[in-house]
Amino acid sequence: HPRLLAVANQKGGVGKTTTAVNLATALCAVGQKVLLVDLDSQGNASTGLGVRRSEIQKSTYDVLFDEANVEDVAVKTKVPRLSVVPSSLHLAGAEIELVTADDREYKLKKALRKPLPYDYVIIDCPPSLSLLTLNAFVAVDSIVVPLQCEFYALEGLSHLVKTIERVQRSFNPDLDIHGVVLTMYDQRNNLSGAVAADVRKHFGDKVYKTVIPRNVRLSEAPSYGLPAIVYDMKCPGAQAYIHLAGEVIRRERDI
Amino acid sequence: HPRLLAVANQKGGVGKTTTAVNLATALCAVGQKVLLVDLDSQGNASTGLGVRRSEIQKSTYDVLFDEANVEDVAVKTKVPRLSVVPSSLHLAGAEIELVTADDREYKLKKALRKPLPYDYVIIDCPPSLSLLTLNAFVAVDSIVVPLQCEFYALEGLSHLVKTIERVQRSFNPDLDIHGVVLTMYDQRNNLSGAVAADVRKHFGDKVYKTVIPRNVRLSEAPSYGLPAIVYDMKCPGAQAYIHLAGEVIRRERDI
Numbered sequence: 001h002p003r004l005l006a007v008a009n010q011k012g013g014v015g016k017t018t019t020a021v022n023l024a025t026a027l028c029a030v031g032q033k034v035l036l037v038d039l040d041s042q043g044n045a046s047t048g049l050g051v052r053r054s055e056i057q058k059s060t061y062d063v064l065f066d067e068a069n070v071e072d073v074a075v076k077t078k079v080p081r082l083s084v085v086p087s088s089l090h091l092a093g094a095e096i097e098l099v100t101a102d103d104r105e106y107k108l109k110k111a112l113r114k115p116l117p118y119d120y121v122i123i124d125c126p127p128s129l130s131l132l133t134l135n136a137f138v139a140v141d142s143i144v145v146p147l148q149c150e151f152y153a154l155e156g157l158s159h160l161v162k163t164i165e166r167v168q169r170s171f172n173p174d175l176d177i178h179g180v181v182l183t184m185y186d187q188r189n190n191l192s193g194a195v196a197a198d199v200r201k202h203f204g205d206k207v208y209k210t211v212i213p214r215n216v217r218l219s220e221a222p223s224y225g226l227p228a229i230v231y232d233m234k235c236p237g238a239q240a241y242i243h244l245a246g247e248v249i250r251r252e253r254d255i
Numbered sequence: 256h257p258r259l260l261a262v263a264n265q266k267g268g269v270g271k272t273t274t275a276v277n278l279a280t281a282l283c284a285v286g287q288k289v290l291l292v293d294l295d296s297q298g299n300a301s302t303g304l305g306v307r308r309s310e311i312q313k314s315t316y317d318v319l320f321d322e323a324n325v326e327d328v329a330v331k332t333k334v335p336r337l338s339v340v341p342s343s344l345h346l347a348g349a350e351i352e353l354v355t356a357d358d359r360e361y362k363l364k365k366a367l368r369k370p371l372p373y374d375y376v377i378i379d380c381p382p383s384l385s386l387l388t389l390n391a392f393v394a395v396d397s398i399v400v401p402l403q404c405e406f407y408a409l410e411g412l413s414h415l416v417k418t419i420e421r422v423q424r425s426f427n428p429d430l431d432i433h434g435v436v437l438t439m440y441d442q443r444n445n446l447s448g449a450v451a452a453d454v455r456k457h458f459g460d461k462v463y464k465t466v467i468p469r470n471v472r473l474s475e476a477p478s479y480g481l482p483a484i485v486y487d488m489k490c491p492g493a494q495a496y497i498h499l500a501g502e503v504i505r506r507e508r509d510i
């Protein structure tokens with residue numbers, strides 16, 4: 001059985017997709033087999049790994065609603081040992097369809113909680129705490145929370161934590177926060193430092209030691225359909241994600 | 256009857272709240288009376304205008320579901336002539352409640368399409384094309400689309416345009432895109448320039464001439480509960496929003 005991780009935060013633009021794509025790639029670089037599930041109808045994780053929307057047959061939508069087998073939907077990427085379940089625009093209608101569906105919170109769990117030929121499954125979540133993200137929280141072991149070092153990003157944290165606690169009580173007692181990763185840290189401005197200090201005060205050791213710096217190479221890589229680790233391995237952003245993968249694996253060993 | 260504008264883009268973190276708050280403030284600075292409606296359960300626009308979540312009695316949720324009068328829910332801000340309908344965490348459950356509600360797409364329109372003592376009503380939308388954002392599209396005259404100068408942000412544009420066209424056909428024939436505003440433009444990197452050129456190619460004159468630069472003062476201001484225009488009027492970010500307000504008003508005159 002693979003370890004299941006969700007990358008989630010309802011605040012928009014905090015680096016969820018960038019973290020999911022580069023963390024998955026870094027885990028593959030050290031020999032792990034990884035499946036990335038794109039649960040966002042925007043499809044950024046699929047594009048960031050070079051999957052063209054026009055070429056895909058089936059998507060995450062089919063896994064949720066037509067009980068398509070994850071193995072049949074997953075496509076290989078240019079990264080060795082990394083496959084992706086691509087998303088499609090269909091997924092945009094999924095929120096509404098889920099409301100009245102049977103077992104609406106368990107659909108993703110049913111599709112992923114089975115013997116799969118991967119060490120990790122990583123789910124990239126959309127910017128909301130809706131039924132799609134809830135499906136991810138019910139299905140996974142643990143959540144990686146990217147947090148942009150900005151004031152507005154702090155606001156949503158308590159709501160995210162309360163939602164996780166609610167899911168623990170009603171659907172998935174073993175769910176926990178794997179860690180909080182500080183993203184887009186800019187040492188030239190004081191705001192980043194102030195936010196980072198505040199987050200470490202509230203979350204203590206849950207905050208990974210690795211901090212992801214603001215680095216334009218991270219935002220250039222998706223236009224080539226490549227993770228930053230492949231596009232420019234030596235850049236500060238890629239190096240930070242490689243360190244983060246090391247920290248994630250060390251924490252996994254301790255679990 | 257006020258003019259109704261929605262600030263929307265399903266991509267997260269592109270500057271919707273920052274644009275809604277600072278555009279509203281700049282319009283007030285030139286004598287307009289403005290109501291800002293916070294339609295995002297994160298409540299960033301409310302916080303950005305100094306409204307404390309713990310102090311509010313009623314919120315956007317009550318306007319949508321309990322048919323509370325907008326005038327009774329609006330609270331004054333530190334900015335003269337600017338009031339805000341604050342959001343609350345209640346709104347997070349609104350998506351699900353709307354699915355099975357009567358007139359689910361028209362709730363906001365019913366609350367806002369009436370004689371109100373404002374020149375403009377500006378709605379800050381959440382990062383999704385769900386029923387809340389659909390409510391805004393059905394209610395308003397026009398949409399301001401903030402677009403971050405990044406590759407991933409381009410991906411969602413065609414989906415946003417298709418959704419607007421669908422709303423025009425089924426619910427609101429007069430709806431149009433007021434304009435596209437380029438945000439977080441960083442002249443130090445080529446990506447911003449490349450994205451800006453691409454957007455101007457597709458959207459032509461719809462793209463405002465004013466470009467909002469990346470400016471840390473814009474992200475510091477919310478931690479003081481102030482719009483950047485009040486926090487630091489002379490900073491590049493605030494000046495850009497003042498110019499944008501001028502452009503919005505000139506376009507309004509032409510309409």
Ligand SMILES: Nc1ncnc2c1ncn2[C@@H]1O[C@H](COP(=O)(O)OP(=O)(O)OP(=O)(O)O)[C@@H](O)[C@H]1O
Pocket residue numbers: 011012013014015016017018019040044125126127183184185212213214215216218219220222237265266267268382405406407408
């Ligand atoms: N450390 C970084 N330095 C510079 N740019 C970054 C960094 N991390 C992410 N970006 C860029 O910032 C933007 C937002 O990141 P991303 O799309 O990964 O966030 P997200 O949380 O997945 O957004 P959404 O809420 O829309 O899903 C993207 O254009 C991305 O390329």
Ligand SMILES: Nc1ncnc2c1ncn2[C@@H]1O[C@H](COP(=O)(O)OP(=O)(O)OP(=O)(O)O)[C@@H](O)[C@H]1O
Pocket residue numbers: 010011012013127150151152153266267268269270271272273274295299380381382438439440467468469470471473474475477492
């Ligand atoms: N021009 C800018 N320069 C620097 N920082 C900015 C700029 N515009 C916005 N920001 C900051 O970037 C972050 C994202 O902006 P904002 O929250 O306004 O986006 P949003 O689209 O409303 O996000 P969401 O999708 O979560 O609603 C915020 O922390 C904000 O302070």
Ligand SMILES: [Mg+2]
Pocket residue numbers: 016017018040044124125126
């Ligand atoms: Mg994303």
Ligand SMILES: [Mg+2]
Pocket residue numbers: 271272273295299380381
């Ligand atoms: Mg916002």
